[in-house]
Amino acid sequence: MSFQYLSKDHNNYVINSKANFGTGAQVICSKDDILRVLEFSWSMTFGVTGEHRSFRSGGQYMRSDLETFIDVFISKLGEVAFFNMCLQRPSVKHITEVDYACYGKGQWDSADFIINQQYHIAIKTTKHFGHLLLLEQKDWSTTAGQAIYLPNQHAQSKGKYDFLFFSRVKTNIKALFKDIRLQKKSITVNDKTAILSQLRAKLLITLEVVGYVDNATLAYIIDEKYILPQNATLNGKTRMDASNYYLQSGFFSKVKINPPNTHAFKI
Numbered sequence: 001m002s003f004q005y006l007s008k009d010h011n012n013y014v015i016n017s018k019a020n021f022g023t024g025a026q027v028i029c030s031k032d033d034i035l036r037v038l039e040f041s042w043s044m045t046f047g048v049t050g051e052h053r054s055f056r057s058g059g060q061y062m063r064s065d066l067e068t069f070i071d072v073f074i075s076k077l078g079e080v081a082f083f084n085m086c087l088q089r090p091s092v093k094h095i096t097e098v099d100y101a102c103y104g105k106g107q108w109d110s111a112d113f114i115i116n117q118q119y120h121i122a123i124k125t126t127k128h129f130g131h132l133l134l135l136e137q138k139d140w141s142t143t144a145g146q147a148i149y150l151p152n153q154h155a156q157s158k159g160k161y162d163f164l165f166f167s168r169v170k171t172n173i174k175a176l177f178k179d180i181r182l183q184k185k186s187i188t189v190n191d192k193t194a195i196l197s198q199l200r201a202k203l204l205i206t207l208e209v210v211g212y213v214d215n216a217t218l219a220y221i222i223d224e225k226y227i228l229p230q231n232a233t234l235n236g237k238t239r240m241d242a243s244n245y246y247l248q249s250g251f252f253s254k255v256k257i258n259p260p261n262t263h264a265f266k267i
Contacts, residue, residue, distance in 0.1 A: 003220075003221065003226070003247065003248075003251050004016060004017050004248065004250075004251070005226060006228065006246070006248070011229075011231070011232050011233060012232070012233045012234075012235075012236055013228055013232055013233070013234050013235075014234075014235055014236070015131045015132065015234075015235060015248055016248070017248040017249070017250030017251060018131050018248070018249055018250055019131070019210060019211070019249040019250045019252065021128040021129065021168055021170065021208065022208070023210075024168065024208040024209050024210040024211060024254070024255075025085055025208060025209040025211075025254075025255045026206075026207070026208050027081040027082075027084050027085045027207045027208060027209060028084065028207070029077070029080050029081070029084055029205065029207060033077075033080050033084070034200070034203065034205065035200070036098075036100055037073060037076045037077055037080065038073070038196050038199060038200070039100075039196070040072070040076055040100045040102070041069050041072040041073040041076065042069070042192055042196065043102045044068070044069075044072050044102055045065045045066075045068045045069040045072065046065055046069065046187055046188070046189055046191070046192070047189055047192065048189065065187070066177060066181075066187065069177075070173055070174055070177065073171075073173060074125055074126075074127065074169045074171065074173075075125045076098070076100075077125065077167075077169045077171070077205065077207060078123050078124070078125025078126075078167030078168075078169060078207075079098050079099075079112055079113075079123045079125070079167075080098055080207070081125075081167045081169070081207035081208065081209055082112075082113065082121070082123050082165050082167060082209055083095065083097075083098050083113065084207075085209050085255065086113075086115065092115055092116065093116050094115070094116050094117055095113055095114070095115050095116075096113050096114045099112070118162075119162040119163060120157040120160065120161050120162050121161060121162065121163050121164070121165060122149070122161040122163075122164045122165070123164075123165050123167060124164060124165070124166055124167070125166075125167040125168065125169060126166075126167075126168055126169075127168065127169060127170070128168050128169060128170035128206065130168060130249075131248055131249040131250075132228070132234075132246045132247070132248060132249070133164070133166050133213075133246060133247040133248075133249075133252075134228070134244040134245070134246055135218075135244055135245040135246070136242055136243075136244055137227060137242070137243040137244055137245055138150075138242075138243070139151060140218075140222055140245060141222070142219045142222050142223055145216070145219055146160055146215055146219055147160070147161070147215050147218035147219040147222055148160055149161065160215060161215060161218070162214065162215055163212050163213070163214055163215070164212060164213050164215075164218060165209055165211070165212045165255075166209070166210040166211060166212065166213075166247075166249070166252055167207065167208065167209050167210065168207075168208050168210055169205065169206070169207055170204075170205070170206040170207075171203065171204060171205045171206070172202070172203065172204045173199065173203060176198070176199055176202055176203065180195060180198060209255055210249055210252050211249075211252025211253050211254045211255060212252060212253050212255065213247065213251075213252060213253065217247075221245050221246070221247055222245055226245055226246050226247065227243060227244070227245060227246070228240055228243070228244050228245075228246050229243050230242050230243040
């Protein structure tokens with residue numbers, strides 16, 4: 001395997017192998033997809049049906065409900081991108097549905113997707129300008145040459161993902177919430193209808209699947225200590241909240257699909 005470590009100058013790490021946004025598999029989503037993701041994101045935060053962690057494994061920073069909503073929204077759209085991409089691939093005879101169930105803290109399903117009743121797939125998602133797959137160091141280990149996601153090691157998959165796909169999402173949701181916060185000092189569960197309606201009217205979304213890595217690659221980056229440490233600085237400006245294993249966007253295996261009619265979706 002041939003990968004590349006981040007460039008390093010003292011405690012500052014710099015990305016040196018990029019696959020820019022737009023070079024991956026471009027995927028479209030439907031109005032129904034977006035509505036379901038909005039509902040799910042609300043339920044997992046302001047709606048308190050479920051509850052996402054307010055911090056990363058080994059992290060120090062506590063996220064607000066608003067920050068968590070945006071993170072959940074982007075993460076679930078990455079799953080939608082992967083699912084819709086798979087619908088265009090003849091080799092995918094069967095795929096489990098996008099999971100919109102709301103779990104509490106400390107609860108996970110065994111895999112984001114199972115393909116052809118055989119392959120367990122994990123999806124990691126970042127914003128459109130992101131170039132790093134980040135895996136929380138405390139959540140991952142290797143056993144007998146296989147990468148294991150420790151929170152799921154007692155599940156059906158035994159914590160092993162056969163492949164991990166990396167998605168990116170470009171959206172204006174953060175700017176829309178900034179406008180909402182200028183109107184409201186706080187957001188409560190009773191604001192759901194008004195806020196989701198305001199978001200639906202102005203949302204812009206572009207999705208892509210950057211590529212994928214297999215389990216052997218995950219084990220390699222863990223064993224070879226591709227680590228971005230806690231409190232390190234990335235590209236001279238972003239301080240890392242937790243220690244992560246990483247892989248740069250330029251090293252993912254590409255997925256080829258037929259280009260959609262449009263790259264952007266607006267409700």
